[in-house]
Amino acid sequence: MSPALALATIYGQLQLRHISYLVTGYALYISFYRLVLYPRFFSPLRNIPGPPLGNPLLGQFLPWLRGEPCIPQREWAKQYGTTVRAMTLFGVERMIYLSPDALHQILVKGWHENPRPPFLRGVLGLMAGHGLLTAIGEDHKRLRKAMNPAFSVQSIMAQTHMYYEPIEGLVELLNEHLEDSPAGKVLPIYEWMGKVTLDIICDTAFGYKPDCLHHPDNELAVAFEELLGLQSGSDIILLACLTSIPGAARLLSSDWVVRHRKWLGRIPLPISMFSKLETLLDSTHRIRNISRQMLREKMAAPDDTSTKKDIMSLLVRAALDADSADEAMIDDRAMVDQVLTFLAAGHETAATGISWALWLLANDQESQGRLREEVTPVFQDSPRPDYRALKSLEFLDCVVNESTRLFPPIAHTSRVTTKDDYVEGVLLPKGTLVNIPIRAISTQKRLWGEDAEEFRPTRWLNLPDTYDATYSNFSFLVGPHSCIGKTMAVNEMRAVLAAVIANFEFAPAYEGQRAHPAMAVTLKPEDNVPLLVKRVRR
Numbered sequence: 001m002s003p004a005l006a007l008a009t010i011y012g013q014l015q016l017r018h019i020s021y022l023v024t025g026y027a028l029y030i031s032f033y034r035l036v037l038y039p040r041f042f043s044p045l046r047n048i049p050g051p052p053l054g055n056p057l058l059g060q061f062l063p064w065l066r067g068e069p070c071i072p073q074r075e076w077a078k079q080y081g082t083t084v085r086a087m088t089l090f091g092v093e094r095m096i097y098l099s100p101d102a103l104h105q106i107l108v109k110g111w112h113e114n115p116r117p118p119f120l121r122g123v124l125g126l127m128a129g130h131g132l133l134t135a136i137g138e139d140h141k142r143l144r145k146a147m148n149p150a151f152s153v154q155s156i157m158a159q160t161h162m163y164y165e166p167i168e169g170l171v172e173l174l175n176e177h178l179e180d181s182p183a184g185k186v187l188p189i190y191e192w193m194g195k196v197t198l199d200i201i202c203d204t205a206f207g208y209k210p211d212c213l214h215h216p217d218n219e220l221a222v223a224f225e226e227l228l229g230l231q232s233g234s235d236i237i238l239l240a241c242l243t244s245i246p247g248a249a250r251l252l253s254s255d256w257v258v259r260h261r262k263w264l265g266r267i268p269l270p271i272s273m274f275s276k277l278e279t280l281l282d283s284t285h286r287i288r289n290i291s292r293q294m295l296r297e298k299m300a301a302p303d304d305t306s307t308k309k310d311i312m313s314l315l316v317r318a319a320l321d322a323d324s325a326d327e328a329m330i331d332d333r334a335m336v337d338q339v340l341t342f343l344a345a346g347h348e349t350a351a352t353g354i355s356w357a358l359w360l361l362a363n364d365q366e367s368q369g370r371l372r373e374e375v376t377p378v379f380q381d382s383p384r385p386d387y388r389a390l391k392s393l394e395f396l397d398c399v400v401n402e403s404t405r406l407f408p409p410i411a412h413t414s415r416v417t418t419k420d421d422y423v424e425g426v427l428l429p430k431g432t433l434v435n436i437p438i439r440a441i442s443t444q445k446r447l448w449g450e451d452a453e454e455f456r457p458t459r460w461l462n463l464p465d466t467y468d469a470t471y472s473n474f475s476f477l478v479g480p481h482s483c484i485g486k487t488m489a490v491n492e493m494r495a496v497l498a499a500v501i502a503n504f505e506f507a508p509a510y511e512g513q514r515a516h517p518a519m520a521v522t523l524k525p526e527d528n529v530p531l532l533v534k535r536v537r538r
């Protein structure tokens with residue numbers, strides 16, 4: 001029998017069930033290969049030290065999820081060194097790097113080829129709009145160049161006086177709250193700081209004054225509160241899984257899904273994912289509407305924006321510029337996305353940073369007293385210290401550096417390789433996920449000595465020989481995707497901390513109180529950091 005005839009005979013005898021056996025067998029083989037064989041015997045990364053591979057389906061995912069953000073990575077680095085390989089869900093390998101050479105190669109030299117991975121851009125796009133945080137390559141370069149002037153030192157110097165209306169409002173409100181309580185009251189610090197930083201970013205970036213401090217039911221404040229309420233580890237992981245499905249992120253951001261969002265909450269599934277999605281789409285929809293309104297008001301008065309360097313004016317100028325080649329910025333929806341990005345990236349991170357600084361000071365009365373001694377005379381000289389006056393406060397600078405080092409508002413981030421590359425002499429195949437453990441990098445004993453994990457602001461007055469200006473406090477990252485708002489964030493943290501420490505004393509709310517940082521996009525405190533707050537006796 002000829003081979004062709006034999007094949008035709010076999011084909012004729014095949015039934016549907018035989019085909020399904022073949023497909024199932026192939027799928028099982030592929031799964032077995034990906035989950036068991038590849039990571040153990042074939043992966044080019046298999047000889048890199050790291051924790052045990054663990055369960056083929058889960059890898060080290062559970063310790064990663066259950067641990068405090070970035071602490072598993074820190075413990076692995078202590079055991080296995082500055083390059084660690086860890087397995088996560090479904091046999092996906094992650095490389096964790098702490099050494100300056102590897103981080104420089106990934107974030108600076110090879111930034112173009114190592115963008116934020118699609119799942120992270122999907123989550124950020126849904127929560128903070130498709131703006132600078134999600135743009136990649138040339139689009140990112142153009143957008144960043146257009147926005148840079150808003151974050152120059154000159155622009156930040158010029159905006160500092162605008163912080164004080166919200167800050168003075170905060171001090172006044174806290175004073176009223178504490179008026180009849182000489183022994184103090186326990187207050188949710190993060191909630192208060194969230195409102196003050198939202199008021200600051202709205203005014204400085206967009207010339208909009210929501211006054212969330214006095215109007216907690218303000219639509220923007222409520223929408224952000226709902227959005228931030230979704231920031232828990234499990235929600236973010238579900239969102240990341242969902243946005244990893246090809247096309248899902250685009251579909252969820254579409255006007256059609258947003259219009260029909262109410263249906264999502266009615267999908268009867270045991271996990272509450274869909275009702276949470278409804279909340280997410282609903283809150284971002286309301287934030288978008290307010291952003292659109294702010295934009296339209298500015299567009300209606302273009303002369304007003306011609307010389308200004310605030311974020312909104314730069315966006316409007318780019319949109320009105322007939323010669324602008326930057327189509328990504330011209331479209332109305334894209335502009336609203338940019339506004340959303342700066343609102344989200346600019347307020348929650350700063351609120352998180354200030355809240356953790358107050359938590360650390362509440363647990364270190366000596367440093368708190370020393371800071372109060374430094375800042376009090378400044379406010380007596382001038383009730384609204386400017387950029388230079390704030391920058392000259394040495395111990396305040398130590399506190400901001402030290403608190404962001406220990407509790408960086410973004411504790412870790414990710415990148416993905418888009419081509420085969422060698423890092424530290426080892427082949428990283430295209431598609432490898434890279435984890436940048438910011439918190440672990442800044443708290444290495446190699447850089448800071450044995451007390452690297454302790455709050456000791458004075459270490460910044462006497463830097464060790466091993467100090468590295470970039471890596472010893474890695475809170476704002478490095479390279480073209482590093483934080484564009486760093487100067488503003490530090491200046492704002494200084495201004496808020498100086499004012500509240502000059503006016504109030506902070507102590508733990510109860511004995512044995514512990515920190516509860518969330519496993520989310522930011523290190524926001526899960527319990528809002530309740531602290532005992534008292535007015536300073538003069």
Ligand code: HEM
Pocket residue numbers: 116132133144201341342345346347349350353404408409410413414475476477480481482483484485486488489490
């Ligand atoms: C203490 C406060 C802040 C910290 C610790 C912080 C930290 C960071 C970090 C680590 C990144 C890089 C994230 C990644 O690559 O995955 C980042 C990016 C970014 N930050 Fe911040 N940030 C803070 C405040 C701000 C403020 C006040 C603004 C704006 C008003 C801002 C706007 C942005 C934007 C737009 C990006 C994306 C930059 C790009 O990809 O080009 N951040 N930030």
